[in-house]
Amino acid sequence: MPIVTELTRLLGIRVPVVQGGMQWVGVPALAAAVSQAGGLGILTALTQPSPEALRAAIKETRRLTQKPFGVNITLLPTINPPDYAGYARAAVEEGVRIFETAGNNPKKLIEYFKANNCIVIHKCTTIRHAKSAVRMGVDVLSIDGYECAGHPGEEDIPGLVLLARAAQELKIPYIASGGFADGRGLAAALALGSQGINMGTRFMATVESPIHENIKKTIVEASETDTVHIFRTLHNTARVFKNAVSTEVVRLERRPGGADFQKDLKDLVSGQRGRLVYENGDKDYGIWSAGICIGLIKDIPTCEELLDRIEKEAEEVIESMNKLRVVKAKL
Ligand code: NAD
Known part of the structure; x- marks a missing residue:
């Protein structure tokens, strides 16, 4: 029995799993594989060198799948300022109707997407930001806990509390992000009021992920203690894999x-x-994002195998919880 939620209905997908935007990883081959497998694949706009290149990536994704997919645009400090508006326009003109936005001051971008009848999933790390995004008109929130890869904000609220707070405060659908890699996590997210989950690191270790095999193996061998926060002192905190470069950055900070x-x-x-x-x-060559759920990842499946397994595991967990109710009723 498929798990039908407000997210699957809204996006027209089978499994309530969104592949989060990942710099250098969210390319057509991966996004299409996730969508083909029943989730929502996401192309990362800034991974493409220009809005024109994003147009080509969108066309390529469409060649690989007829299922829905989205585009991520993240607004955070960068070394070279990207043409955010140009990327947004290119994607809208190419017919993309689902966007994942994240980062600082997204109002203009969200208004542009909403004016073009797009669905916006906005990633936030606090309830305050979530409420502000609701006022901007987003359709779905991606509630991103402390466990997440990349930028968790500066408040350090773990998913367990942040999602329970979302259940108390939010009137629009939300998905759970940060720390999710399996069906048990999906069931837990649903229990916390989410309509699905967002996964990044888990999708890095899949057959269709475009990264080097050594890095996929590094992810499989890593434990939950193998990530670290950098940029804490710059108020641009990012969770990345703990390696020679990130250790040096923390030392300098x-x-x-x-x-x-x-x-x-x-x-x-x-x-x-x-x-x-x-x-x-070479895992020590530079900085690369990884979430704490890296410790949960033990293999390199295809996206289809992964999503089928997550769906089945979640169903089993939900069923075993129903049985708990029956046992209790008999006492
Ligand atoms: P980049 O090479 O411009 O910067 C590298 C890192 O340094 C990034 O984390 C960036 O936020 C940070 N940074 C840049 N200038 C800074 C400053 N003045 N003060 C503090 N920190 C600063 O980044 P990139 O790897 O080319 O990525 C482009 C953008 O996408 C960045 O904003 C990055 O944070 C963001 N990003 C997006 C995703 C995603 O999933 N879409 C994932 C990781 C990073």
């Missing part, structure tokens, strides 16, 4: 007087350098 982004950190943390990790397979 902890020096008396802290670290200056331009002078001390820029060359170490540049996304262009991080991208090469995924190409050369």
Whole structure:
């Protein structure tokens, strides 16, 4: 029996799983594989070097799947300012109708998408930001806990509390993000009032993920203690894999007087350098995002195998909880 939620109905998908935007990873091959498998695949706009390249990526994704997919646009500090409006326009003009937005000051972007009849899933790390996004007109919130890869905000609220707070406060559908990698997590998210889950790190270790095999193996071998926060002192905290470069960044930030982004950190943390990790397979070459759920990942399945398994596991957990109710009733 498929798990039908407000999310699956709204997006026209079978499994309530969204593949979160991932810099250098959210490319057509992965997004299409996730959508083909029944979830929502997402292309990461800024992974493409220009809005024109994003148009080509959208066309390529459409060639690979006829199922719905979305585009992620993340508004955070960058070394070179991207043409956010240009990426948004290119995607809308190419007919994309589902967007994942994240980061700071998304109002203009959200208004543009809503004016073009798009569905907007907005990622937030606090209830305050979630409420503000509701006022901007988003359709779904992606509630991103402390466990997440990439940028968790500065408040450090773990998913368990943040999602329960979302259940108390939010009147629109939300999905659970940060720390999710299996069916047990999906069942837990549903119990916390979510209409589905968002997964990033889990999808990095799939057959269709475009990253080097060594990095997929590194993910499988890693434990839940293998990530670290960088940029804490710059109020742009990011959870990344704990390696030679991220350890050095944290050391520099902890020096008396802290670290200056331009002078001390820029060359170490540049996304262009991080991208090469995924190409050369050297886990210590640069910074790469990973969430705490890395400790849950034990294999490299296809996206189809993964989503089928998650669906089945979640159903089993929900069923076993129903049985608990029956046992209780008999006492
Ligand atoms: P980049 O090379 O421009 O920057 C590398 C890292 O340094 C990023 O985490 C960025 O936020 C941070 N940074 C840049 N300038 C900074 C400053 N002045 N002060 C503090 N921190 C600063 O980034 P990139 O790898 O090319 O990625 C492009 C954008 O996408 C960044 O904003 C990044 O944070 C964001 N991102 C998106 C996703 C996603 O899923 N869409 C994932 C990871 C990062």
